[in-house]
Structures are given as C-alpha cells and as structure tokens.
Amino acid sequence: MTRQLRLALRAYGVGGPGQHSLWKDPRVPKNASIDIDWYIAQAVAAEHARFDALFIVDSQFIDATYPPHYLNRLEPLTLLSAVATHTRNIGLVGTLSSTYNSPFNVARRFASLDHISGGRAGWNVVTSFDTGTSRNYGLDEHLDYATRYGRALEHVQVVRGLWDSYEDDAFPASGDVFLDPSKLHSLDHVGEHFRVDGPLNISRSPQGQPVIFQAGVSEEGRNLAAHVAEGIYAPGGSLADSRAYYSDIKRRAAALGRDPSHVVIFLGAQPVVASTDEEAHRLSREIFEADNDFSRKLAQFGRAFGAHDFSVYDLDAPFPDVAHLAEKSGRTRGASIVSRAATVGLSLRETVLEFTRYQPSPFTGSPSTVASAITSWFSAEAFDGLNVGFRTNDDLSAFVSDVVPLLQKSGLFRTEYAHDTLRGHLGLPIPANRWSVAS
C-alpha cells in the first residue's frame, strides 16, 4: 500500500511555548485556552479538512513566568470528551502523565472517551520531568530518568491489560444472559512498579483499544516508543535530523518484531502560509520578533533542565555547570545545549541566544511552496504525518483552504474519510483481545 500522509492539529489556546504576546491579537479571545467553543471550532474545522486527529498537549506546573496558554488551561480528557460529541470522525488524542495518574484511572478515562467518541481516542503518554510538577503531587523531586521510563513501560502494559478485561462478545444481552462471565477477566498484575487486580469496569470500544502515542527523544524515550507507541510525536529539527530520527525509530520497532508501518511518526510543525514566499517570511520574522524578550527566553530555556532558574547566574560568565540537570531530565535538548556550550566555549547569554535564535519553519511560504516542502520531506521519509499548530483560526483556515487541497490533488492526503476510528485513519490494526486469542 502506498504511504499516505497523516495530518494532526495541535490545538491552540492563547499561543504555545514561547508565545507571550498572542493574546494581544484581536482575533484571539483572551480566555481562548479555557473556552470549550474555541476548541470545538478547531476540531470541526480540522475534521472538515479530513485531518486524522486533534492533539491536546498538557502540563501540570506553572509560575507567573509561563506563557499565557500554560497559565490557564482545560484538562485534556474533559476537553476532548466535550469535543467528541460535536465531531464524528476526527481522532482525539490527549496527553496524560503516567507518573502522576494510576493505571486504573488512566485506563478508565481513555476507555470512556473511546466509547463517547465511538472509537477515536488516543493517549499521549508522558512521564513529566520537572520538580515543580512533582511538588504538586507530594514528592520533593521528580523520579529519576531510568525509573520514570521503566515505570512508564509497565504502566502502559497494565493499562492495555485492563482495556482487554472484557472480550468483544462478553455481553450477549439475549435470553437470560446479559454478561457471559467467562468473557470477563481479571488482570492480576504484579510487577516492579504496580500491582493491579482488575478487571476494568468498561468494555472495549469499536477500535479495541485507544491508540498509544509517545514523544520519545532520549535513549530511554526512544526505546519506550519503539516498544509501545503506535503514534509518535517527533522532536523536529532539520531534514537530516528528522530522517535520522524516523529511520532510528522504525529500525528499533522492527528489531522488536513490530511492523514499522504500525508506528506512525508525526513531526511537529508550525506552517506559515501567505500569498507569496516573501510575505510568509516577513510574517514569520514578525511572529518571532513579537516575543523576542530575553528574560522570558531565559525562563523558557530553563525548562530543558527541569525548570531550572538560570537568572541566578552571571549572563556573561561561561555557561554554568548544569550537566547533571540535563541528565536528570532525560531530554536530549539539555544535553545538546551543554555539549555545544562547552565545545565552543559560550557564555550563558550566548548559549541562550543561539538556542533561541530565529529559525523559520521549513514549511514557510506560499501555498505551493509549503505543499512542495511537505511532499518532499514526506517522500524523504522525514515523517509519516505532520502535527501542525497555528496561532489563530485565520492561520488554520489558510492552511486548510490553500495547502490541503494541493496535497489532496497530488494524492498524498485523503479527500474523504475511509474509516470512523482513529486506528482506521492511521492504518493501525485493531489489537486482538489477549483472552480471545488465548482461548
């Protein structure tokens, strides 16, 4: 089967990471990030354009330095449940931390969303890494990196086990038999991190199990992704970086005996589309300049090191010794920064400026330029799909009305939904219930 492009919409509230000034845009409601109608409108627009999924990011810690969208946000599962009944086809992927939610609760909530949406739920598994978050849950420090990922793997396995509590034909509901008790199974899981008996008190949905998403970047993160992810949010970067990540993940999955096409890799992107390439680049630069504030960048920069406060250092002294923080957070961004600063001998100020410098999206330009770039990156196996984010409804509309039709015309992207589940859209099989297989 020919590879088909996938498109997900990363929902936007009052901007995203690093966007502090978007709330001043008259087209953006000041309370957009807690306005359910704002999200429903995005989902409806994306579904009208035949997108695969709506994706909701999340975070559990703030202080006053965080960008507006972080400060005041809806919780993903409640948000997506409300969106579900106003859409019919689009997938609904929510972020939830495996570190701060018990497997039984996670399994229930996504299974419930999966029923409410008729088989369109996806769980983006994150492990949460900053100290601020851990202190909202009674811990002094976040779990160390290896424990966090080992625990995450076991967590996902328990959740999947709970999702199979009922076989698909467990409820004949005929004659005198509502439930066939032989088709209800306890899990009786006893592992290193969890003990969960089950069974779960909800049946499987039309797609069998919600789809597992993950954003594996570090070594352990990539291994987790290769083991359990069916959708992946890739870190982005250059074409070469993206191709390297893509082939690495597919290779790891294949080495574990998985079909690499059942690991769908989405690259995060914020396309900037205008009538001409020049206009798009001017707009892109304008967006950058609107938030080009050094003290905010310094705060955001610290988040690659577990929300470390860099304002305590002399900006013009050599880059401080924070390698242990980068390692602890388990994200490669911190490690790259430390390595680059040491190799070139940069000051803190120089390092921050370099890592927050202007880097226009590779998908910036006129509609045909953007469509061509998407096509060539896709063909080069830099991604299976894009997870696109926008600043305003106007930006989404421009992409949908001017770029998507070009992708459809070239046969890269669907013109009609062929399925009504998220697994269907992504070409993922319905996992057979483990008990039905066994018997």
Added chain:
Amino acid sequence: MTRQLRLALRAYGVGGPGQHSLWKDPRVPKNASIDIDWYIAQAVAAEHARFDALFIVDSQFIDATYPPHYLNRLEPLTLLSAVATHTRNIGLVGTLSSTYNSPFNVARRFASLDHISGGRAGWNVVTSFDTGTSRNYGLDEHLDYATRYGRALEHVQVVRGLWDSYEDDAFPASGDVFLDPSKLHSLDHVGEHFRVDGPLNISRSPQGQPVIFQAGVSEEGRNLAAHVAEGIYAPGGSLADSRAYYSDIKRRAAALGRDPSHVVIFLGAQPVVASTDEEAHRLSREIFEADNDFSRKLAQFGRAFGAHDFSVYDLDAPFPDVAHLAEKSGRTRGASIVSRAATVGLSLRETVLEFTRYQPSPFTGSPSTVASAITSWFSAEAFDGLNVGFRTNDDLSAFVSDVVPLLQKSGLFRTEYAHDTLRGHLGLPIPANRWSVAS
C-alpha cells in the same frame, strides 16, 4: 426566604443497585450505560423540567455478580464534560473518590468541567470502602475508616485551596499585562496526609468553586459532611429517619458556625408514578419481583460489608460474626444489620430476606399522591430536595409531565431558571477567594 424544593436526576444506565433484569426491557438500549446520547437525552429532559442537577454515581470494582449498570459504565468526568456542551443551565455533579485520586488531579478536572459548563460543576466526594477497589490501586486493604475520613477532609481542603490559586481579577489582559502576577498564589500545603505546592493551572469559574457534595452516613461521614458538604445525598428510610438525619446534619453544620441553609440535603428516591395509586403499587411490586433472586441479593448484601462473600456460610446457621467488617467499612448499614440479627437471633437467610424485603418508595402512586407526599415530606423537613432515579425514559417523562407541574403550581418548585450556575440554583453563595479576602 421561603424554602424552595430542589430536584436532581440520578442518571440511569441499565438499571441501578439490585436491578439485574432491566436490560430485558425493550425500551432500554442494551449498551445504555456506555451510550453518551442516552445520558445527554436525560440531561436535556431534566433541564427542560428545570431540575437543579444531573447526578452521576460511580464505582471502581466489579466482578461478574454485579448488576449490569456497574459492569460497563462511563467515567463520570468524561461523561459530564460531554453532557455539558449540550445543556445550558442544569448542574452537573460527578462522583470521584478522594482515596484514589490526588488532590491536584481532582482540582484540575472539576475546575475544567466547571469552565466547560460555565459554572455548573459539583464534586460528590466519596472515600471508597471495598477491598476489591483497593486492589485495583495497588493496596491490599482499603484504608481504615478513621484514616479514610481524616484524609478525605484534608483532601477537600487542599482541592479548595487549589481552586483559589487565581484571584478573580488575575487576568486583566489589557495593555501589556496578561497576568497580574500578584494575583497568582501557591498553596504550599503541608498536612498529615498531603503535601501540595500548587498553584493550580486553571482559573476560577463563574461560580467561584465547584459545589461539594457528600453522602455522610456514619458518625465520621456526618462530621465530614457538616464540615465541608454544600449538598448532601441522604441515606433515605422512613419519614422519621429522614427527619432525624436532616435535623442532625443541620445541627452539626450550625455548631460549626455554618449557615444550615447552605447545606442542601437531597433524599434519594425512585418515584413510581401511574394513573392510579393501585396501578402504581402493582407496578412497584412487579419491579421488585423482576429481580427477586436470592443469590443475587446475597451478593449485593455483601457490599455493606466491603463486598464480603456471604455465599461461603450456611444460610440457615445463625448470622455470622462479621461485626469487624461492618466497622471497617464505616457505613452504618452493616452495623444495623449485625445489631438486628443479633437482637432477634436471625439466621443468615432470614437476615438477607429481611433487609432486602419489598419496601415500596414513599413516592408511589398517582401524580397527585406523589406530589402530595413530596410536599408533606418537604414541609416536615425530611429533605431540601429529592435526588430522583428512574428505570426508563418513560418513567422520567411521567414524573416530569405529571408530577413536576403540580409541584410548580403549588409554588414549591421553580418554573424558570433564575440562575445559570449550580450555586445559583441551590441558593449557595459564591465563596470569596481566600487571597482577595486577605488583602
């Protein structure tokens, strides 16, 4: 101000406690308990009748002996978020266990529902008491009774503290100021059971904070209710029992310095309405006989003792020694059973038959009989409101079209909504933000 009757609808799926055969009714979809449209239809009907709230019960443990509605159910917060965008006025009360959900997650989820619904969320705080549930969360045994309630009280206090993280005017969103940082507050709670720093990453809704509901029955439960509950689900029983419970709770609240009218007591009821009293009583008996199965009753009976398995005992021997289980569960039903069996010298079989005998609802009869009974119980201060449950949409329709108008005609129940928040409906004040008060 004259006391006004409140009405809540206890949502129904495929029956309720003890109802095993309702799925055979051709008017009930076999998958009703996981069908979001089924719940939306109930909410819309109840809102049309100007009900105060829709109430969603919950449980986290099943085995094959449980009634159909328990076996396969939606999770309350996802369910209510979906219902929220299809209604405009009715309150939305969801059950969530304080024992198995962290305060930060509880605070976020209800605050999110509160924004999605425009200020209509309520949290029914339960502590969960059976061993099966604890084993779904990695514990061998449920927490003992005193710990569970002490922990619940602190849990609610933390959640309320988190709900006040932002003062109401924290987001001026004008000039250059999106957030006024002086109006964002950490909680920095350190208590016996929880340590939670905060702040919460979501602002207060139009009703300030979601409404706290509780169902306090035991001594500790009543104290918890008197301390923190704004709505109470009362245990039911005779008119004398209900009046005694009502006055006890109001007295305890007053003794703690609270305004007793700010503790709204709902009595659970399943009215059976027909064209004549005789017809209603015939119907009521028919409903009882449909599920009059001893082995199922035995299983349900065990739930008053933490889901204890009574099938291991000789049915005709004296009632077994399970006083320790009744005490551990912290519910008074178990203790009443033990005491009655010992006093009269009943066998297990006799005890089960006595405590599961036919007891028609006091609200059984023709529309005028039912309306009169409601009026007289209300006037006698047996309750401030009823939390009515039904078996089918037909039963709800009969109540709404034939009984509610009589209650409206007598001035007991509203004909139009005067408010659009749950606090407004229940006559509860909007709690002032603790930080605004302090400054």
